[in-house]
Amino acid sequence: MEQLTRRAQTANSLLCVGLDPVGENVEAQLQRVVAETAEYAAGFKPNLAFFLARPDGVALLQRLREWIPQGVPMILDGKFGDIANTAERYAAFAYDVIGADGVTVNPYMGEDAILPFARPGKAVFVLAKTSNKPVHSWQDQELVKGGTVSDFSADVVQTLTHEHPGLGLVVGATNPAALGHLRQRCPELWFLVPGVGAQGGDLAATVQAGCRQSDGLGVLINTSRALWQAAEPGAAARDLTFQINALRAERLSATI
Numbered sequence: 001m002e003q004l005t006r007r008a009q010t011a012n013s014l015l016c017v018g019l020d021p022v023g024e025n026v027e028a029q030l031q032r033v034v035a036e037t038a039e040y041a042a043g044f045k046p047n048l049a050f051f052l053a054r055p056d057g058v059a060l061l062q063r064l065r066e067w068i069p070q071g072v073p074m075i076l077d078g079k080f081g082d083i084a085n086t087a088e089r090y091a092a093f094a095y096d097v098i099g100a101d102g103v104t105v106n107p108y109m110g111e112d113a114i115l116p117f118a119r120p121g122k123a124v125f126v127l128a129k130t131s132n133k134p135v136h137s138w139q140d141q142e143l144v145k146g147g148t149v150s151d152f153s154a155d156v157v158q159t160l161t162h163e164h165p166g167l168g169l170v171v172g173a174t175n176p177a178a179l180g181h182l183r184q185r186c187p188e189l190w191f192l193v194p195g196v197g198a199q200g201g202d203l204a205a206t207v208q209a210g211c212r213q214s215d216g217l218g219v220l221i222n223t224s225r226a227l228w229q230a231a232e233p234g235a236a237a238r239d240l241t242f243q244i245n246a247l248r249a250e251r252l253s254a255t256i
């Protein structure tokens with residue numbers, strides 16, 4: 001998370017460039033998107049499924065690692081979630097085979113599905129409230145002790161950060177009220193926030209609800225298809241970064 005904070009500050013960006021490669025000339029397009037968007041990227045997030053669907057997917061991820069400039073975190077979005085013994089193998093894949101700086105994890109199997117990924121210097125984003133619709137009967141389920149299942153996931157992760165400061169949450173951009181609610185519950189955690197672009201998440205509401213009060217950072221706003229399909233991915237990333245920064249400035253002036 002320190003690397004992420006440093007990168008967000010030096011690039012003056014909260015944009016996460018999602019890499020979900022499909023179509024023709026995937027390798028050339030990946031190289032192009034990375035090269036054109038890198039200066040605006042606070043991070044890159046390749047989604048593992050889009051690589052595993054190709055015979056050379058693992059090798060392509062390894063080459064992608066080489067194309068991403070030093071200092072820009074690469075989060076491998078695998079939504080991993082298995083017992084500790086198996087989770088350790090996934091962590092070895094993500095960190096040692098691919099060289100990722102972080103991962104996404106599905107917490108359904110509990111803490112031991114999460115903690116093998118919490119190596120020093122690595123970022124682990126745990127699903128709390130995902131972007132898919134319609135509203136989740138699972139994540140929104142009220143618990144007997146109060147709060148929803150996604151509140152519970154967020155609370156557990158927040159407690160774990162006392163010992164494992166690399167943990168954060170995944171919170172979708174498609175439900176700004178839920179994003180604001182989890183921001184209040186977890187004021188200092190980093191959130192990975194997908195759902196802007198193809199899924200229609202509201203950028204202004206995302207910045208307003210998601211940014212930390214303390215430093216205006218704390219949200220990594222991901223967009224994948226919107227950049228992959230853009231005629232000029234670099235220009236699209238620049239525009240999005242400028243829009244996010246204008247909204248951050250507005251938000252800051254409103255709080256002064």
Ligand SMILES: O=C(O)c1cc(=O)[nH]c(=O)n1[C@@H]1O[C@H](COP(=O)(O)O)[C@@H](O)[C@H]1O
Binds near residue numbers: 130226
């Ligand atoms: O963990 C994720 O990244 C994720 C969580 C979530 O709640 N919703 C979500 O869309 N994602 C991922 O974020 C990316 C969104 O892609 P676009 O909708 O094309 O911007 C995909 O790789 C999704 O798998």
